[in-house]
Amino acid sequence: DAGVIQSPRHEVTEMGQEVTLRCKPISGHNSLFWYRQTMMRGLELLIYFNNNVPIDDSGMPEDRFSAKMPNASFSTLKIQPSEPRDSAVYFCASSSGVLGQGYEQYFGPGTRLTVT
Amino acid sequence: GENVEQHPSTLSVQEGDSAVIKCTYSDSASNYFPWYKQELGKGPQLIIDIRSNVGEKKDQRIAVTLNKTAKHFSLHITETQPEDSAVYFCAANYGQNFVFGPGTRLSVLP
Numbered sequence: 543d544a545g546v547i548q549s550p551r552h553e554v555t556e557m558g559q560e561v562t563l564r565c566k567p568i569s570g571h572n573s574l575f576w577y578r579q580t581m582m583r584g585l586e587l588l589i590y591f592n593n594n595v596p597i598d599d600s601g602m603p604e605d606r607f608s609a610k611m612p613n614a615s616f617s618t619l620k621i622q623p624s625e626p627r628d629s630a631v632y633f634c635a636s637s638s639g640v641l642g643q644g645y646e647q648y649f650g651p652g653t654r655l656t657v658t
Numbered sequence: 659g660e661n662v663e664q665h666p667s668t669l670s671v672q673e674g675d676s677a678v679i680k681c682t683y684s685d686s687a688s689n690y691f692p693w694y695k696q697e698l699g700k701g702p703q704l705i706i707d708i709r710s711n712v713g714e715k716k717d718q719r720i721a722v723t724l725n726k727t728a729k730h731f732s733l734h735i736t737e738t739q740p741e742d743s744a745v746y747f748c749a750a751n752y753g754q755n756f757v758f759g760p761g762t763r764l765s766v767l768p
Contacts, residue, residue, distance in 0.1 A: 649701030
């Protein structure tokens with residue numbers, strides 16, 4: 543298996559622009575997670591999907607952030623408009639079970655976002 | 659909300675020595691505690707986990723211990739090797755959420 547696939551690996555954009563991050567989970571996994579990693583705040587769970595349905599989006603920082611999972615093999619995280627404080631590494635992870643119930647999360651390589 | 663503390667933030671050991679990283683959690687209902695290793699430029703990777711019905715678990719050079727009464731758990735790495743150098747994160751489940759500790763940067767000196 544190729545593992546969790548994320549694209550792009552690096553994104554540099556100007557403040558105010560729309561940014562879309564993409565994720566392909568591991569085939570057969572029914573849970574998908576978006577995380578943000580920064581030096582100041584560490585790893586933060588942004589949103590969690592189970593069977594393509596958003597279960598918990600309480601970690602989404604504000605309305606500028608949105609996430610979708612139109613099918614079991616694809617998810618997007620969109621930031622519109624982007625701001626410099628959104629600069630971070632964004633990870634997508636997938637799992638074969640429910641969050642927190644002991645099913646391993648497999649992380650993708652991450653997307654490094656820089657907003658200037 | 660759930661809070662996971664992790665200490666130390668940085669740790670340097672000589673190759674062959676042991677390394678211990680400790681975490682504490684706040685929610686007594688938490689029952690799943692994984693440890694992740696993150697190498698530079700990569701995503702975190704699960705290295706070992708423990709559930710609340712077990713006090714200790716071992717996998718080759720890595721072991722994790724859990725004290726539910728005190729709400730803390732620890733990662734033990736024995737006979738450290740240079741390839742163990744990385745950032746290690748503990749985590750705990752919290753309802754429908756999952757909270758990571760701030761991480762420990764481990765450096766194994768040859």
